Amino acid sequence: MKRNYWAVPVAAALALGLTACGGTTDADTTGGDDATTSSDAGSGDVTLTMSGWSLATTPEFQTLVDGFESENPGVTIEIKEYDPNEYENLMLTDMTSGQAPDIITIKQAKFTYQWAEGGQLYDVSDIVSGLSSDVSGAGSYEVDGVNYAVPYRQDSWFLFYNKDLFDQAGVEAPTKAWTWDEYTGIAQQLTTNLAAAGSTAKGAYLHSWQSTVQGFANAQADADIFAGDYGYMKPFYDYNITLQQAGAQESYGNVTTNKLTYQAQFGKQSAAMMLMGSWYAATLLSQQASGDADSFTWGIAPAPQVDGTTLEKPITFGDPTGMAIYAKIDDAKLEAAQDFLAYIASEKAATSLVEIGIMPSSFSDSVSDAYFAQDGMPTDDLTKFAVGTRETRPENPVGETIMEVQSVLGIAHTSIMSESSGVDEALALAGEDVLNENW
Amino acid sequence: MSATTATTPTAKSRKNALRRRNTLLGWSFILPNFIGFALITMVPIVALFYISFTDWNAFGNAGWVGFENYADLFGNRNFRIALVNTFYYAIPHILLTGVISLALAVLLNRKMRGIAFFRTAAFFPYITSIVAIAIVWNLLFSPDYGPINQILGVFGVDNPPGWTTSADWSMPAVIIVGTWREMGYYMLLFLAGLQTIPHELYEAATLDGAGKWKQFLHITWPGLRPTTFFIMVMLTIGSFKVFDLILVMTDGGPGTSTLVISQYIYQQGIENNKFGYSSAAAVVLFFICLAVTLVQFAVNRRNER
Numbered sequence: 001m002k003r004n005y006w007a008v009p010v011a012a013a014l015a016l017g018l019t020a021c022g023g024t025t026d027a028d029t030t031g032g033d034d035a036t037t038s039s040d041a042g043s044g045d046v047t048l049t050m051s052g053w054s055l056a057t058t059p060e061f062q063t064l065v066d067g068f069e070s071e072n073p074g075v076t077i078e079i080k081e082y083d084p085n086e087y088e089n090l091m092l093t094d095m096t097s098g099q100a101p102d103i104i105t106i107k108q109a110k111f112t113y114q115w116a117e118g119g120q121l122y123d124v125s126d127i128v129s130g131l132s133s134d135v136s137g138a139g140s141y142e143v144d145g146v147n148y149a150v151p152y153r154q155d156s157w158f159l160f161y162n163k164d165l166f167d168q169a170g171v172e173a174p175t176k177a178w179t180w181d182e183y184t185g186i187a188q189q190l191t192t193n194l195a196a197a198g199s200t201a202k203g204a205y206l207h208s209w210q211s212t213v214q215g216f217a218n219a220q221a222d223a224d225i226f227a228g229d230y231g232y233m234k235p236f237y238d239y240n241i242t243l244q245q246a247g248a249q250e251s252y253g254n255v256t257t258n259k260l261t262y263q264a265q266f267g268k269q270s271a272a273m274m275l276m277g278s279w280y281a282a283t284l285l286s287q288q289a290s291g292d293a294d295s296f297t298w299g300i301a302p303a304p305q306v307d308g309t310t311l312e313k314p315i316t317f318g319d320p321t322g323m324a325i326y327a328k329i330d331d332a333k334l335e336a337a338q339d340f341l342a343y344i345a346s347e348k349a350a351t352s353l354v355e356i357g358i359m360p361s362s363f364s365d366s367v368s369d370a371y372f373a374q375d376g377m378p379t380d381d382l383t384k385f386a387v388g389t390r391e392t393r394p395e396n397p398v399g400e401t402i403m404e405v406q407s408v409l410g411i412a413h414t415s416i417m418s419e420s421s422g423v424d425e426a427l428a429l430a431g432e433d434v435l436n437e438n439w
Numbered sequence: 440m441s442a443t444t445a446t447t448p449t450a451k452s453r454k455n456a457l458r459r460r461n462t463l464l465g466w467s468f469i470l471p472n473f474i475g476f477a478l479i480t481m482v483p484i485v486a487l488f489y490i491s492f493t494d495w496n497a498f499g500n501a502g503w504v505g506f507e508n509y510a511d512l513f514g515n516r517n518f519r520i521a522l523v524n525t526f527y528y529a530i531p532h533i534l535l536t537g538v539i540s541l542a543l544a545v546l547l548n549r550k551m552r553g554i555a556f557f558r559t560a561a562f563f564p565y566i567t568s569i570v571a572i573a574i575v576w577n578l579l580f581s582p583d584y585g586p587i588n589q590i591l592g593v594f595g596v597d598n599p600p601g602w603t604t605s606a607d608w609s610m611p612a613v614i615i616v617g618t619w620r621e622m623g624y625y626m627l628l629f630l631a632g633l634q635t636i637p638h639e640l641y642e643a644a645t646l647d648g649a650g651k652w653k654q655f656l657h658i659t660w661p662g663l664r665p666t667t668f669f670i671m672v673m674l675t676i677g678s679f680k681v682f683d684l685i686l687v688m689t690d691g692g693p694g695t696s697t698l699v700i701s702q703y704i705y706q707q708g709i710e711n712n713k714f715g716y717s718s719a720a721a722v723v724l725f726f727i728c729l730a731v732t733l734v735q736f737a738v739n740r741r742n743e744r
Contacts, residue, residue, distance in 0.1 A: 089709055096497050114712060118498030253604030257581040259574060403711050415694035420606030426694070438516045439711065 046336040047076045049101035050323070051091065053084035059356050061105070064152065067352050068343045075336045077103070095120045100326045102337050106149050109140040109319040110396035110403055117400070121148040122325035122334075127342050134364040135345045137320025140394045151320030151361035152344035153353065155277045156392040157215060158316065159183075159304065160284070163297040165201055165272035169193035174273075174301035176385055177311050183273075183304040184239045190272045191248040203248040205271030206240055207262045208255045210406075210413035211317070211395055212275055213240055219317035219393040220306050226399050228435040230412070230427040235306075237416050237423045244417075252417035267293030275303060277318060278387070282357020285376045300383040302390065314386070319395045320361055363388075404439035487725075491718035501715065508719035518720065520695045521703040524610065525727075528685075528699060529678035532614050536674055537667075540622045544629030545659065558630070562623035569620070573687035576616045577603055603689050606696040613697055617684055621677070625670050632666030633659070668739045675735065676728050700724045 052061035065077045080101050082090050087107050094100040100120065106112060115121050128138050128147040137151035159174060166173050169190045178186075187203030194201050206212050213236050218225055221232035243249040249271070250260060266274040267287050274280075281300065287293035302314035323344055325337045343349055347367060350360035354371040363371075368388055372379050396402050412430035415421045421429075433439070491508055495501035512518050547558050564572065579587050580602035588599040600608040640658045649657070660667075682701035685691065691698035691706075700720060708717030 092497055092712070118496070120498065251583065251604075253582045253601055254584060257577040257603060258584060259577070407706065407710065411692065411694050414692035415606065418601070418604045418606070418693035420601075420604075420693045420696065433516065436516070439707070 045074045050103035051101045051105045052079045053082045102329045104324045106322045112141050116143045116148045122327050135362045137361045149322035149324035150341040150345050151322040153321045154361040156316050156318040159301040161273045178304045180304045188248040202271050204273045205265040210410050215317040215395045220315050228431045278359040299378045300386045302386040315391045317395045318392045408433045487718050491722045493715045495715045496712045508716045521698045521700045525699045532678045535618045540625035543626040548633045564620045565624040609696045632663045636662035
């Protein structure tokens with residue numbers, strides 16, 4: 001039999017040639033693992049790719065896609081799954097190699113500046129200017145007057161409290177009038193009373209993240225995080241050091257070395273109060289339903305305030321989660337991508353998001369009703385007030401050096417909370433590092 | 440002389456062809472590895488030196504900035520802390536690991552019941568996941584609930600260390616874990632070295648009345664010199680490049696108490712996208728490792744004379 005030695009290289013060359021031709025005629029140039037033929041000139045159908053993470057446990061991406069596709073039959077959106085722990089690193093790799101998806105989910109708002117300045121995000125100012133006034137969080141994606149992403153969820157931090165443990169301790173439930181002084185005093189009182197009642201639960205639990213302290217300080221002290229003077233954080237740290245030294249909250253050392261999870265600490269009733277982001281409400285509801293968390297009555301109160309001046313509209317913090325359009329998107333797909341971004345901040349999308357426990361960026365009265373209609377969600381007046389009446393300030397204000405500043409402040413946080421150095425000393429050092437750009 | 444003993448031109452060319460064939464065969468064996476090494480190691484190293492003189496931030500072009508990154512690096516307080524911390528980790532870790540692994544090797548270089556178990560037990564930490572090691576040791580070091588501080592409490596230590604949650608004790612804690620993890624590997628290398636020392640030397644020394652310590656000093660130690668040199672070079676480079684253990688145990692904290700150069704490189708490059716600046720830090724680490732290794736080679740050469 002005559003062997004055709006030339007067949008393999010010729011076939012390979014042809015295949016390469018065809019691929020190259022395909023690359024020039026197909027609208028899709030995003031490639032990646034989920035490379036798809038994106039535009040079919042005959043039918044007008046468009047396939048977009050979109051980034052997401054942990055799809056099995058994060059249904060929000062599919063919810064948004066399903067809602068949009070049902071309204072736009074010609075558009076298909078394929079979700080490309082990324083490792084949540086390496087999301088930004090993987091996205092950076094995809095961007096620099098020209099392989100990023102058409103729709104880029106912005107997991108952490110602080111990356112917006114870097115990606116926008118790097119020319120990776122498309123200007124979506126027109127879409128943002130057309131959004132409803134109920135939508136919040138868009139400012140976190142604004143760089144030099146240009147909007148680069150549209151928020152679809154806006155988390156805010158609240159005080160979650162266990163009503164049963166308050167009753168057991170004989171302490172009155174929180175009110176909307178709480179300041180940090182009251183919070184600190186009541187956490188200690190709860191711990192004492194619970195111990196007297198035979199419980200080992202502590203008054204409060206503070207997770208190890210720097211935002212659990214600095215997020216409130218930045219939001220409520222009305223300070224400039226870039227200015228390099230962090231004295232305004234001192235009272236917020238003093239409250240927490242007082243609590244951990246009094247044994248009213250687990251020490252930072254025990255939280256980090258024992259890898260304590262906030263879900264277990266509050267869900268298993270080891271603490272009567274916990275400052276946490278709004279996403280925890282959905283987690284707690286699902287863990288109580290599955291038995292991973294104990295069954296107990298709980299509620300949400302506004303985060304404690306500095307003084308009485310903000311009690312009518314409590315100030316808290318939180319970053320939005322949004323979506324951007326990849327700057328290198330094919331022209332044939334741009335319109336569909338813009339339509340999708342307009343959809344994710346719509347009331348319809350918001351209603352579908354609250355049904356899976358997500359706090360959407362658009363929080364109108366009807367969306368609020370849907371939020372409180374979730375099975376098991378507390379509907380008392382204080383919870384409704386906390387969720388409905390709030391001023392949520394960004395955890396990460398937009399700025400060129402936000403990543404570096406947060407990194408310096410993270411060092412200060414571990415120094416202070418581990419009590420390795422004094423509050424004044426660590427904050428002064430952080431200020432010095434920021435001013436001298438010692439990152 | 441018969442025609443059979445002389446090398447005929449045909450035989451010569453056949454021999455040359457055979458040699459050529461063997462050479463090509465040899466190259467074909469090493470080429471895949473060589474290409475892999477060149478592409479994955481050599482090219483990035485050359486690129487690293489170039490990038491360290493630029494302001495490349497992953498996006499756009501890399502602008503030439505000369506020695507600016509290096510000047511910024513040495514003017515940066517956190518880099519200087521990382522530099523000092525790297526030596527603070529490396530020196531005790533090298534000494535402790537070297538001494539303990541040698542002691543273990545000498546101890547386990549004998550025929551006794553269950554010796555394989557003890558050797559495996561000593562080696563086991565090295566092949567265990569570093570993340571698992573970090574989690575378990577952090578639990579052991581837990582200031583209030585950890586068994587280490589509870590045992591110290593039994594012995595009357597009223598104010599036990601905070602270990603990984605204390606700026607003063609975090610580095611000693613990491614050194615302890617790093618030494619525990621790596622001693623088994625180096626013990627194995629020392630054991631291999633010990634097997635090469637002729638047993639007759641020990642028998643002769645025993646007959647001459649030399650004690651165990653003298654035998655160690657005059658037979659074992661000189662006999663292990665090539666192994667010790669190899670171990671010290673490997674251990675030194677590994678210690679200066681320490682990264683994963685610290686990342687998962689303390690993440691450089693509390694504060695900057697365990698921040699080392701490798702982690703600083705990671706922070707600046709991967710987290711802050713300052714690839715030019717972080718490449719400069721990587722070049723500094725490269726020269727530190729090179730300098731220390733060259734000193735070791737020089738000392739070894741002097742000892743051999």
